[in-house]
Amino acid sequence: MTSTATELTVTAWxxxxxRLLRPAGSGPEDYADYAxxxxxxPLSDAEALAEQVDLSGLLxxxxxxxxxxxxxxxxxxxxxxxSDTVVVANGEEGEPASIKDRWLLRHRPYLVLDGLRLAAAVxxxxxxxxxxxxxxxxxxxxxxxxxxxxxxxxxxxVNVVTVEPGYVAGEExxxxxxxxxxxxxxxxxxxxxxxxxxxxxxxMVSNVETLANLPFIHEHGAQxxxxxxxxxxxxxxxxxxxxxxxxxxxYEIPHGAAFSELLQxxxxxxxxxxxxxxxxxxxxxxxxxxxxxxxxxxxMRRLGSGLGCGAISILTDDCPVAVAASVMAxxxxxxxxxxxxxxxxxxxxxxxxxxxxxxxxxxxxxARLQRWSVVLRGRGACGTLDGATNIAASLLHQFPQAxxxxxxxxxxxxxxxxxxxxxxxxxxxxxxx
Numbered sequence: 334m335t336s337t338a339t340e341l342t343v344t345a346w347x348x349x350x351x352r353l354l355r356p357a358g359s360g361p362e363d364y365a366d367y368a369x370x371x372x373x374x375p376l377s378d379a380e381a382l383a384e385q386v387d388l389s390g391l392l393x394x395x396x397x398x399x400x401x402x403x404x405x406x407x408x409x410x411x412x413x414x415x416s417d418t419v420v421v422a423n424g425e426e427g428e429p430a431s432i433k434d435r436w437l438l439r440h441r442p443y444l445v446l447d448g449l450r451l452a453a454a455v456x457x458x459x460x461x462x463x464x465x466x467x468x469x470x471x472x473x474x475x476x477x478x479x480x481x482x483x484x485x486x487x488x489x490x491v492n493v494v495t496v497e498p499g500y501v502a503g504e505e506x507x508x509x510x511x512x513x514x515x516x517x518x519x520x521x522x523x524x525x526x527x528x529x530x531x532x533x534x535x536x537m538v539s540n541v542e543t544l545a546n547l548p549f550i551h552e553h554g555a556q557x558x559x560x561x562x563x564x565x566x567x568x569x570x571x572x573x574x575x576x577x578x579x580x581x582x583x584y585e586i587p588h589g590a591a592f593s594e595l596l597q598x599x600x601x602x603x604x605x606x607x608x609x610x611x612x613x614x615x616x617x618x619x620x621x622x623x624x625x626x627x628x629x630x631x632x633m634r635r636l637g638s639g640l641g642c643g644a645i646s647i648l649t650d651d652c653p654v655a656v657a658a659s660v661m662a663x664x665x666x667x668x669x670x671x672x673x674x675x676x677x678x679x680x681x682x683x684x685x686x687x688x689x690x691x692x693x694x695x696x697x698x699x700a701r702l703q704r705w706s707v708v709l710r711g712r713g714a715c716g717t718l719d720g721a722t723n724i725a726a727s728l729l730h731q732f733p734q735a736x737x738x739x740x741x742x743x744x745x746x747x748x749x750x751x752x753x754x755x756x757x758x759x760x761x762x763x764x765x766x
Contacts, residue, residue, distance in 0.1 A: 341432060341760060342582040346590065347598070349561060352549050352569055353542065354585045355440060361473065364480045367443035371552055373485060379455045383409060386455070386547065388555035390567045394433075395423060395503070395540030396615060396641045396716075398630050404537055405455055407527045411535035412457030419536040420458040420489075421512065421526075422449045422544050424465040424474075425496055425503035428613030429663075429756040431644035433571035434541050436583055438463075438470035441545065442477035446491075448544030451551055453489045456537055461491045463541075464508045466498035500667035504715040505538040507669075518669045519715035542571055542643075562588035566629035570640065575758040576610070576647040577601050588629040595628065601647065608648040608731065610758065612641020614660045615720040617727030618653055638727070646758040654739050655752035657728040658686040663756060664721040668713075675713040678705060679721045686725070690751055692742030699736060703729055 345351045355362060367373075376382060387402035412418045422445060426434040437445055445463070453461045465471050475493050494512050496502050502517035509530045511517040530536025546568060550558050559567040566588035572595075575581045579599055586595065596603050608620045616639035619626075626632050633639045648656065665683040668675045685702045688694040706725035709718055729736060738744045 341436075342580050343436070344582055344584050344598070346569070346584060346586050349569065349585070349587050351585050353437065353441070353444070353545055353571055354583070361440045362443055364443055364477065367441075367447070372443060372447050372548060373450070373481075374548075374552060376451060376454050376551065379409075379457075382451060382547075382551055383455050385550050385555045389546075389550050389558040390555075390565075391543065391546055391550065391558065392566065392630065393540055394542035394546075394570060394643065396428075396612065398640070401539060401543050404527055404539065405452060408456040408458075408535045408537040411527075417534050418456050418458045419531040419534050420449060420453045420456050420461045421505075421508055421531065421536060421538040422446075422461070422463045422541050423503060423505065423508055423538050424463060424467070424470060424541040425498070425508065425517075426467070426642075427498070427500040427503035428615070428642050428644055429759040430575055430610070430613045430646055431573045431642045432581065432760040433573055433583055433643060435467045435470050437541050437545055437571075438465060438467065439473045442470075442473045443481075444545050444548060445541045446474070446477055446481070446485075448541075448547040449491070450486050450489075451547045452537060452539060452544055453486065458489055458537075460531070461486065461489050462512055462531070463491070463493045464496065464512065465493065466496050466502060468495075471495050500663070501669045501715055501717060507715070508538055509536060518671060521714050540642075563627075563629045563631065565631045570643050572628070572640075573642075573644040573760060574599055574647065575644070575760060576651070577606070577649045579647075581760045586628055589632075590628050592623055592626050592628060595645075596624075596647075599647075601649070605649045606647055608653055610646040610648065610656060610660070611638045613644040614663065614757070615639075615716060615723060616641045617723035618648075618657060618731050619727070620653075620731040622731075637730070644758075650746070651752045652690075652735065652744055652746040653728060653732045654686070654735050654744065655690045655747055656757060657724050658683070658690040659752060659754050659757045660724050661686045661721055664717055664724075668717050669715070672713045672718070674709060675718040678709040678712070678718055681705060682709075682721050682725050686728075689736070689739045690747060692739055692744070692747070694740060696740065699729070699740065 392398040526536040661683040
């Protein structure tokens with residue numbers, strides 16, 4: 334059984350005016366359309382915009398959900414102390430089950446660049462970069478840059494930096510390392526990029542979806558941004574939904590929407606859903622508790638999971654043990670090979686998960702997996718090892734009955750053909766909107 338999805342549908346949320354998606358059938362935007370709709374409005378007061386971003390509560394959309402206002406102000410403060418600064422739009426989408434960053438860069442490059450322009454102005458950045466691995470996305474951004482009026486970015490120099498795709502390549506220190514001419518592999522922290530990044534300068538590395546929200550805040554203000562979403566998770570977010578034998582779909586969802594509403598819109602009966610793989614691969618597995626949840630950071634934290642990059646793979650006929658085995662095998666292949674704890678830990682956990690899937694694991698194997706899911710957490714330079722421990726811990730906690738069936742070699746689903754995928758729930762193709 335495979336899970337690769339190559340068709341993508343783009344859908345707005347009912348009764349929620351899209352802020353990031355374009356209307357169906359409108360195709361990729363051009364500069365004239367974007368400018369006529371209010372894009373590239375002059376920024377007369379960078380401090381006022383910084384305050385509005387703080388008040389908006391905008392959280393990072395790359396996975397960590399860190400307040401963008403805090404990150405932006407840290408680099409702005411460095412600029413005001415006399416330091417040169419840098420801003421990076423991070424579009425290297427490492428999660429195979431996510432498509433939203435590539436879609437934005439291909440279809441709304443002017444929106445992303447407008448957000449980068451505003452971030453650079455607030456941060457006082459002399460240089461800005463768009464960091465991306467997807468060739469069509471890089472082409473769309475380069476074309477858009479060539480069509481912008483020469484003074485659009487003021488005195489900020491903007492460059493597109495391409496990188497070979499990889500799970501770790503999108504980590505913020507890996508992006509900095511690559512822009513500095515090295516390999517796209519994470520470095521130890523501290524220092525964080527906002528302290529010492531590109532060329533040793535304070536650098537704000539921000540996901541492209543995060544930046545794409547700045548023009549709305551600039552034009553309409555923090556209160557309007559908070560008019561949808563929840564107090565702790567304001568605004569909308571882009572969600573890549575895969576699995577359930579349905580076409581992959583990119584939705585713009587208001588935070589706080591019910592998961593059951595998403596299922597209905599996606600054409601799935603909740604009775605057939607057995608769980609979900611959350612946040613791409615990083616946030617782990619959830620059982621049917623997800624059916625009664627809302628899609629916001631606080632609700633996901635209560636369930637011991639997260640929205641991450643907004644990618645959700647819905648489980649129906651796929652065995653969670655087999656899904657976990659495929660994901661952990663992916664982590665084993667994709668680790669940077671720099672940290673012994675990650676290099677050895679992902680391999681060991683993957684081996685147990687595969688043995689469990691195949692019905693040959695023992696109780697001692699499961700006990701080791703449980704121990705590793707705790708003691709290995711936080712021991713890598715990036716999030717790869719934590720992602721693997723999240724998968725292991727969530728599988729053991731959320732699906733004990735499935736574990737028991739596999740220990741007894743009695744999983745009828747896997748006997749009929751176990752789920753296996755090199756890049757589980759991958760979305761390869763980006764359709765025109």
